[in-house]
Amino acid sequence: MxxxxxxxxxxxxxxxxxxxxxxxxxxxxxxxxxxxxxxxxxxxxxxxxxxxxxxxxxxxxxxxxxxxxxxxxxxxxxxxxxxxxxxxxxxxxxxxxxxxxxxxxxxxLPDGLSATDAAAVLMGGSVALTLLDTARLTGSETVLIEAAATGVGAALTQLAKNSGAARIIATAGGPAKIAHARKLGADEVIDHTDPSWPTHLHETLTSTTLDVVFDSIGGPTAAALLDTVTPLHGRILSYGFLSGTPAQISAADLIPRGLTLTGCAGPHWLTRVAQSRPAALNLAAAGTLIPxxxxxxxxxxxxxxxxxxxxxxxxxxxxxxxxxx
Known part of the structure; x- marks a missing residue:
């Protein structure tokens, strides 16, 4: 072969x-x-x-x-x-x-779901569902989805509203991906190829804060977001590091603000992701998650x-x- x-x-x-x-x-x-x-x-x-x-x-x-x-x-x-x-x-x-x-x-595979469509949602959909289950959205949250135009971020953007996000702020890289993230359901999109994008996030939020951050970029910008996260109740779910390094945040950064950071990795996390695969495929077959x-x-x-x-x-x-x- x-x-x-x-x-x-x-x-x-x-x-x-x-x-x-x-x-x-x-x-x-x-x-x-x-x-x-x-x-x-x-x-x-x-x-x-x-x-x-x-x-x-x-x-x-x-x-x-x-x-x-x-x-x-x-x-x-x-x-x-x-x-x-x-x-x-x-x-x-x-x-x-x-x-x-x-x-x-x-x-x-559910009936009616093609092999290519199944392949397109298998990883991104199952990770997104596990992240949303971990986030425990209640229906009132403002969330940030990083890298929202492709992969896990694209699935998160599609599914977040149904899971309880009241407002979805996304990041994406460049005009085409910004437009795509909006098409997927983001309310506002910020270009994360601009090094000052955390500043633009502050401006977008105005007087509000982020209740949940789905962090796939990591690196030093993660610390720049801390003051945009809701004190005492805000949570950061760190599941990737497109920047090349994990989120550079310490307990000393989180404790004074009353924030939590959940590391979404390791064998126990991957077991949960695997358990979400049937649900991701079923959502794709039902048309709720578009490959x-x-x-x-x-x-x-x-x-x-x-x-x-x-x-x-x-x-x-x-x-x-x-x-x-």
Whole structure:
């Protein structure tokens, strides 16, 4: 079969198409014939060496895939064969025509939801739902959603109103993404490519404050937002660091203001995200969560897909499709 092998740590060029043996399921495993493979921003960080590798290169790359079950291992219900499912790997192996992963990672696709649409909401939708559940919105909150035009931010922007946000202030990078964030449901949008964007946020808020901050940028700007957050009740959910570093906030910053910061990462958090996958797919099938797809590329063009993500230009998920699918 054809697959994408990460030959070493580096730029997108280390992702190389190769012919490799088809995977065989071990006990508790499922093999799917892949139809759609989402390209995730976290994968670009893994490939570049910023995140720890699951195994040493060379290895088959990729986190998630959507397709049809073709084979199951021992102790797995044979009734899964022929079903359309989404699956998450153990950190490698998804950029391929056939993908093997534990049966516990498999989520059936709702009727009427295409493989590409499922791939587009699988990560962003499940993370957004977990963030909203953690935020416990009551219906009166003003929220800030950073990087609201793509990925998790796009799903958050679509779902926040239904989850209780009274006012959604978003950030996005550049005119096209600003317009897209507004289309997704943001009430106001600030350009976070402007280094002084926290000042613009102060001006946008006027006499109000932020009850919840969904922080995906991190870095030094996180501290610049603290005085815009509602004293005693404000909460910051930190789930990403597009700036390159986590939010640079200490307990000494939070305690005098009575604020909380929740770190949305680690194995327990990821377990909750995995549990949200069925709900995310069902919302997409119902039309409540609209899949945002930027482009669909052949599997061979995985390196091109990574170039696209690192350019920060896509307005939605970039998806790879094997030619046989």
């Amino acid at each position: 054809k697959a994408i092998v990460m030959t070493g740590v580096g730029g997108p060029e280390v992702l190389v198409p190769r012919e490799v043996p088809e995977p065989r399921p071990g006990a508790g495993d499922v093999v799917i014939r892949a139809a759609a493979i989402p390209v995730l921003f976290a994968e670009t960080r893994l490939r570049s060496g910023e995140y720890p590798l699951p195994v040493e290169p060379p290895f088959l790359f990729g986190f998630q895939a959507v397709g049809t079950v073709t084979e199951v291992g021992a102790d797995v219900d044979a009734g899964l064969i022929g079903q359309r499912v989404a699956m998450a790997t153990m950190g490698f192996g998804a950029y391929a025509e056939y993908v093997c992963a534990p049966a516990t990672s498999v989520t059936p 945002q797809i930027d482009s669909i590329l052949p599997l061979d063009e995985a390196a091109t897909a990574h170039h696209l993500l690192e350019s920060r230009t896509p307005l939605g998920t970039v998806i790879l499709t094997p030619t046989q699918a």
